[in-house]
Amino acid sequence: MSKILIIAEHLDGKLNSSTARCVTCAGxxxxxxIDVLVLAADPAGIAAEAAKIDGVSNVLAVARAENAHALAAVCAPQIAAAAKNGYTHVLAPSTTFGKDVLPRAAALLGVAQVSDISAVEGAHTFKRPIYAGNAIVTVEAPAGQILVGTVRTASYAAAAEGANAAPVQALSLDVALPSHTRFVELAQGKSDRPDLQSASRVVSGGRALxxxxxxxxxxxxxDKLGAAVGASRAAVDAGYVPSDLQVGQTGKIIAPELYVAIGISGAIQHLTGIKDAGTIVAINKDAEAPIFEIADYGLVGDLFKIVPELEQAL
Structure with a gap:
């Protein structure tokens, strides 16, 4: 019998779509x-969103002032305590949040973590990418202990809203929380464009700009496409755009319906971040650029001529 606990990711009172993608993996x-754990100072609104996800059995809401900000040192003891209530699996998205908090929870539970789950082979057998996505390895975890894993959200579609909302239960965890870590501030980029990690369309630029x-x-x-903007690491390192726009192994792993790569050669580290995109369009003057090997559509030519023409046509 598998009983799965998913750790909800949220910010500013809003549930991140990565949680619904974890539900798909759990299914x-x-x-x-499939239960969702919401840790917040006021979890009511977030819990209500989580309850609407199709496939969720229960939502467990933990209301503590210490949960006003998602600090890994504070969340991990609560996750470990909740996991001991008969759960066989604990999952979180393989985002900055999940990569920060779940290893701590795994350590508190005394188990090894399975990272970047991209496919499910069995209750304790999974596939995950290694070597910057050049290879896929099958990992089998011990069946006799709690499985803690992060889900590569780009590999899963978000679960839809269900017809009926799951019950929301207030959960009280008798666990002492550390005080050595404190929240100072959150420096966050502001943009009128869609969020890069959740956008259905993304236009990225490279060093060739x-x-x-x-x-x-x-x-x-x-802006013409209503798309988010991304960039290659080379463009970020050159200072053309801020680092929060970086797409790839050391940036954001995304899976939009449409990805347009402009002036990007296609280093393996970049391709790792976009391999799950629905349709990939590449524009590059080098016909031998690696990006064309995975692109569904390719345009060979001067981007400064092609892109304005494309924009005009749109």
Whole structure:
């Protein structure tokens, strides 16, 4: 019998779509019960959102002032305590949040973590990418202990809203929380464009743009498409755009319906971050660029000529 606990990711009172993607993964494991744990100072609104996800059995809401901000040192003891209530699996998204908090919870539970689950082979057998996505390895975890794992959310579609809301239960955890870690501030980029990790369309630029000023053509096309803006690591390292726009192994792993790569050669680290995209369009003057090997559509030519023409046509 599999009983799965999913750790909800949220910010500013809103549930992140990565939680619904974890529910899809949990459903493939064949769970008898899928519960969502919400840790917040005021979890009511977030819990109500989680309750609407199709496949969720129960939502467990923990209201503590210490949970006003998602600090790994504070969340992990609560996750470990909740997991001991008969759960066989504990899952969280393989995002900055999940990568920060779940290893701590695994350590408190005395188990090893399975990271970046991209496919389910069995209740304790999974596939995950290694070597920057160049290979996929099958991992089997011991069946006699709690399985703690992060889910590669780009590999799963978000579970839809169900017809009926799952029950929300207030959960009280008798656990002492550490005080050595405190929240100072959250520096967060503001943009009118869609969020890069959840956008259905993304337009990315690479080093071939040549300058931050030239990135205007990327922003203009993205605005025409209602898309988020991304960039290769080379463009970020060159200072053309801020690091929060970086797509790839050391940036954001995304799976939009449409990904447009402009002036991006296609290093393996970048391709790792976009391999789950629905349709990939590449524009590059080098016909031998690796990006064309995975692109569904390719345009060989000068991006400064092609992109304005494409924008005009749109």
């Amino acid at each position: 493939q494991i064949g769970a008898d019960s 040549g300058s931050s000023d030239a990135f205007k053509v990327i922003y203009a096309l993205a």
